[in-house]
Amino acid sequence: MTLVADAGSFAELPCPARRSGPDGPLGWAGYDAARARAAERTGEEESVVCGTADVGGTRAVLIAFEFGFLGGSLGERTGDRLEAAYAHAREHRLPVVPLTATGGSRMQEGMLALSQLQRVARQSALTRAAGLAQIAVVRDPTTGGGWATLGAGADVVLALPGAQVGFAGSRVRPADADPAAYTAESQVAVGSADAVVDPAELKEVLGSWLRLLTGGPAGRRGTRDAGDRPVAPAPVPAALGAAGLPVTGWDAVRRARDGERPRAQAYLDAYFARRRDIGGDRCGGTDPGGMRCGFGERDGRTVAYAAQTGAATRPAGYRTAARLIRLADRLGIPVLTLVDTPGAANDAEAERQGAGAAIAEVFAAVAAAGVPVTTLVIGEGGSGGALALAAPGNTWATPDSYFSVIAPELAAAILKRPTAEVEATAEQLRIRPQDLVELGVIRGVVQPPDHPRGAISPPPPG
Template sequence: MAERLSAREAVALLADDFSEIPYPARKSKPDGPLAWQGYDASRARAAERTGEQESVVCGTARVEGTRAVLIAFEFGFLGGSLGERTGDRLEAAYTYAREHRLPVVPLVATGGSRMQEGMLALSQLQRVARQSALTRAAGLPQIAVLRDPTTGGGWATLGAGADVVLALPGAQVGFAGSRVRPADADPTAYTAEAQVAAGAADAVVRPQELRETLGLWLRLLARRSGTAGDGTADGRTPEPAPAPVPAPLGTADLPATGWDAVRRARSPERPRAEAYLDAYFTRRAAVSGDRCGGTDPGMLCGFGEHGGRTVAYAAQTGTATRPAGYRTATRLIRLADRLGIPVLTLVDTPGAANDAEAERQGVGAAIAELFATVASARTPITSLLIGEGGSGGALALAAPGRTYATPDSYFSVIAPELAAAILKRAPEEVEPTADQLRIRPQDLVDLGVIAPDGGRNPHSAAPRPAP
């Protein structure tokens, strides 16, 4: 079990300054809306024990230089439960954030809705969900920090509904609290570590690293929300410039034949996504998981600093991409689109995973969703083919009109070996088939599939057409 911090201790872990925002006044009936006998006495004892008047404390603070609205739950006050007055404070915090163009950071530690207020307490989840949705529509990021415990409606709204979800080690995290789970439930499934493994949270962060990690996330995501001076007077964000094309890291000469292009792209010595991301970004932070129960280590997604600004990235690592990978990339691009952040995608896969489990996980629907997201994104997407471009599983991550290629890559409607098999050709005809498919980078430029440089971008890795 993780160390249980008070609301004020959690805030102090992240920021030196903290200024509470004004809370609305609410007149309460004796023992609350349900006249629950002893409720007033319970609240009085909780206030005396914690020094707080409610289960949540809201205010503004600077975290590593970026100003944000912090929402800190006090678990010692009736288990950090949500009641009507909690809802009042949460609504005030979100409203303040929108009015002042600030990111929101919920520091969650709650057991759920307050039983002594019945359905009026449970309905606060709808209220919180609306405030979160309005803040999302305003183009402001929400970064949740899960403390111990984070269960019930607090997890299902403030926690799981955030754009980025960080968690403290060993924290109890799950919709079902410890007292309402099945008797034979595996307790390890209700942990921060399990939620990261299942794709429901992005990372487990040690307390001593939380301030720096959260500070980086705030700089990356809040840069376009108005907190770093990039917003317009009316709160809108100007259209971002496209992300520059990364410089090629591998061989510089173009392949002589189609099969030569395939051989180069499949070479274990060829630079992979990690090398390109390390060379491109000064700092970066990863998002993980599709929020549907899955992760794919073959799809690297996140945000990083390049040339003094934030760029989002989704990068295939050369493996067959799984449904969770496509869904994570979709989640990444949608978030970048909403925040007005340009996107860089690195294409490198032999194709989509085609095993039975991938079909059961909805690989077709996942690819379709990514195609639609790329096609409808308002923020500019720049794509670089750095290795294998295997059919639709690769094309889904490529931006129409802004896809470039390195000299050690190829793009094909189907792998040459499979094309020969379908056409009932002998094995020795695989290499000529690769030529017929016209899959070399220079072929792709001639066909209009890959964008030529034309001298427009000094960092472009796009090959020029062969003479």
């Protein structure tokens, strides 16, 4: 607990009544003696200690595994404690932080131990449905069912450097298995965990995440704020690039493709006081070069963001964005999306990775969101790969952007036009920001803050 809890803030939760029976539910000879030795060695009566504590000023339910107690394994008594901890979190509207270090289910209790994973999954699902965040810290080792429920099933997964993390423990995996695949670093690389965090920085990072996902120490829960008012949309960012509108369609394309134009990184830095990225799609992929997703603080409240970076967006990027939007919706956090891509990645590998299904996930997440989504087109808006992130009725554009059914070059190719007609095709497509306003595709053009006509034209209603 001292790894993350503020000094003097931890209070252990009452332990459920102990289950009786000599040598456990299977009558496993010597099991009582093994538990007694583990208790003497660790000073604990079970493999988990559950309680509440402040982490960087935010109250949370902590579930700390003691690996020295029978390898941090899960048995019936462990399940009792976990169930009680999750119930307490829901009753008191607190986020849950599992600090895992476990080898999995307890052999001496057989299938009764394995079935505790179903109890954990049920409690996690109820807590998720209640709109409460779950942030896991995976320590060394975290394997088996503990990883597959408390660890990988959390909303955000932080891992300690060099920790063994994976479903298969070292004694049960194939002899020729690459050990590097079963590490915290590998789980981050394949999108199953969000970040590797040094122990010295863990309290600060975890506290930051808790503040972002709960609205701070006071905590705003659900899709409505403390005054039972609908969640306010994220403010539209100010433009960071040129102010003047493009003269022609091709002029709009050239300006959007200008290598000096501000990209997502600049917009996120200017918009947020502080922020944290999530990493990966939880399906084996990441797209750091095409999509940035996470949560940040803007004017004292949390805003979620999914930002395209100007490159072709890969399937893992879309799935990460969909994951972000669904999580923000569940926690009652407004969403900002930044559109900037020539289009979805269209190579053979992207198709094998399920490009169409991944884009469909984002369309569905935006369409189903109960929280408001605000969109700003900051560069290229290429086809459905860009439109998937755009909020219907609340999309804006900067003067150095365009939005098109497809890139003008590809439109000309589809229409069997010669290369010489690409510029004329761009004009016919009416892709300039001012054209998009006139067509009703976007609400307005966002200008730099010092623009003489104001930052947004036309101004948002109300």
